[in-house]
Amino acid sequence: MFDDLNDLYQQVILDHSRSPRNFRELEGANCTAQGHNPLCGDNVTLYLIMEGDTIREISFQGSGCAISKASASILTESLKGRSKQEAEALFARVHDMVTTGKGGSEMGKLAVFAGVYKFPARVKCAILPWHAVLSAIEGRSEPVSTES
Amino acid sequence: MSEAHAGPEKTNPPAVGSEALRRDFPILDQIVNRNPLIYLDNAATTQKPRVVIDALRNYYERDNANVHRGVHELSNRSSAAYERGRERAARFIHAKRSSEVIFTRGTTESINLVAQAWGTAHVKQGDTILLTDMEHHSNIVPWQLLAERVGARMAYLPVADDRGLLDLNQLDQKLTSDVRVFAFTHVSNSLGTVNPAREFCRRARARGITTVVDAAQSIGHGPIDVQELDCDFLAFSGHKMCGPTGIGGLYGRHELLEATPPYQGGGDMIATVGFEKSTWNQLPHKFEAGTPNIAGVVGLHAAMDYLDAIGRSNIARYDHELGAHAYEELSRLKGIRLFGPHIGRAGLVSFLLNDVHAHDLVTVADQRGIALRGGHHCNQPLMNKLGVVSTARASFYFYNTHQEIERLIEVLREIQKFFDR
Structure with a gap:
């Protein structure tokens, strides 16, 4: 029906947006960050339990479109147990993928976001939770925004 | 009312x-994402008729020069065109005199002018600034800045219920003796509510309270008569009424403008300038520092002529018809949530479909060539009150058709299925 849009709204994305994983406030979180899209009012809060440089637990809450919610949901699955350095490296690859459409084949589940690059207005939706989590693990306290 | 002040009538304007x-x-006339364009984002900005585009081109090709200072022919033409535009705008809103029209960049700058120049001089510590729940950010933030500066407080006339009407019964209670100014939108950009502006102004005037009407959403959609409204200030944008972007106006009652200090300093707004002190030019030039948007005024003039040739009552009637048609069709969709009044609405509808986020809906509609708006519509306090982050909005103008609404409904049904996989 919307062949052109099936790349953007893959089944996995719809599933995660309807039943997001790790969608809760995390008790004992020692690291949190907020992301905000002032254009649409959407917001996401990430909660992390860091043990040294390792992300032991991660969860999120907030409201947003299907893309941003699925992105946050899959992000939590992808980053659990990873080190800060691994998270930074993954962020760079996700960023490349959603802006160029390339590199999806080595990205596992995150590859479902490769289609986002065709919709420039939606790149910020996919990338917002990643900006927020980077901000959290790098210890910055101010909320991140899609517009800065 | 409007037709009485119409410009040159064209022969047989199109219906x-x-x-x-x-x-x-x-x-x-273009294809967007492999579909014919259906432009339903008119509350954000309207499209421009060829006469407006031609007026801009002709101005730049033949008459362009700076205004009010040159003594050469082109400057004479430019100055005359600029002041003709002011007279036209005054006629368009039925102001008593053309010096009551100040040209600005648009509604936002007009409101900022009132809040900063008039407000700083007349709103004192302990005074109250009354707005309504349904104001655009541009009719909230300038007042908050003023309130902070002078120590005034903010108050809001609430939206009474989920039909998106303001509570008229509460207005008298809100119009207390400490209220210095009541600023409100004529038509809500997110709910489609048409506020009883004349009644608001009447009640405020009876208590000596200054009124500011945000006419951004009404100026191009029907007759506007500032004397009939009996408002003190009225702000509007050219680009929402077939004119160019970057030009708009502020109407102010003569006595109030006279009692208002300048807004910005610069050329054209002065009478004399000394090293220590300057004196101000007369109205309206006191409020127009620097080289103005001359081409914008020329384009706005053409837009006003065009709207009056079509007939603003015709536009108003058709707008309401499209709004009512869309509302009725949308209300038949399963899982729809509609915002704003049932009846008497302006030509726009705000809605949510099932649990589909407005941005997702708008992205998919765009793939069918339909331009909608999704977001908080610069109405965050209202959205919070409605318990939503954002809505999708279809807003109409007199070049939209009933067939386009049918197509919108068809596409919304597709979208429902698409997200229900």
Whole structure:
């Protein structure tokens, strides 16, 4: 029906947006960050339990479109147990993928976001939770925004 | 009322919604994402008829020069065109005199002018600034800045219920003796509510309270008569009424403008300048520092002529018809949530479909060539009150058609299925 849009709204994305994983406030979180899209009012809060440089637990809450919610949901699955350095490296690859459409084949589940690059207005939706989590693990306290 | 002040009448102007009229708007005839463009984002900005585009081109090709200072021929032409535009704008809103029209960049700058220049001089510590729940950010933030500066407080006339009407019964209680100014939108950009502006102004005037009408959403959609409204200030944008972007106006009652200090300093707004002190030019030039948007005024003039040739009562009637049609069709969709009044609405509808986020809906509609708006519509406090983050909005103008609404409904049904996989 919307062949052109099936790349953007893959089944996995719809599933995660309807039943997001790790969608809760995390008790004992020692690291949190907020992301905000002032254009649409959407917001996401990430909660992390860091043990040294390792992300032991991660969860999120907030409201947003299907893309941003699925992105946050899959992000939590992808980053659990990873080190800060691994998270930074993954962020760079996700960023490349959603802006160029390339590199999806080595990205596992995150590859479902490769289609986002065709919709420039939606790149910020996919990338917002990643900006927020980077901000959290790098210890910055101010909320991140899609517009800065 | 408007037709009485109309400019030069064209012979047989095309009918609202007709093919002939749509041909006046070159932009409408194009394919977007493999579908014919259906432009339903008119509350954000309207499209421009060829006469407006031609007026801008002719101005730059033949008459361009700075105004009010040159003694050469082109400057004479430019100055005359600029001041003719002011007289036209005064006629368009039925101001008593053309010096009551100040040209600005648009509604936002107009409101900032009132809040900063008039407000700083007349709103004192402990005074109250009354707004309503349904104001655009541009009619909230300038007042908050003023309130902070002078130590005034903010108050809001609430939206009474989920039909999106303001609570008229509460107005008298809100119009207390400490209220210095009541600023409100004529038509809500997110709910489509048409506020009883004349009644608001009447009640405020009875208590000596200054009124500011945000006419951004009403100026191009029907007759506007500032004397009938009996408002003190009225702000509008050219680009929401077929004119160019970057030009708009502020109407102010003569006595109030006279009692208002300048807004910005610069050329054209002065009478004399000394090293220590300057004196101000007369109205309206006191409020127009620097080289103005001359081409914008020329384009706005053409837009006003065009709207009056089509007939602003015709536009108003058709707008309401499209709004009512869309509301009725949308209300039949399962899982729809509609915002704003049932009846008497302006030509726009705000809605949510099932649990589909407005941005997702708008992205998919765009793939069918339909331009909608999704977001908080610069109404965050209202959205919070409605318990939503954002809505999708379809807003109409007199070049839209009933067939386009049918197509919108068809696409919304597709979208429901698409997200229900």
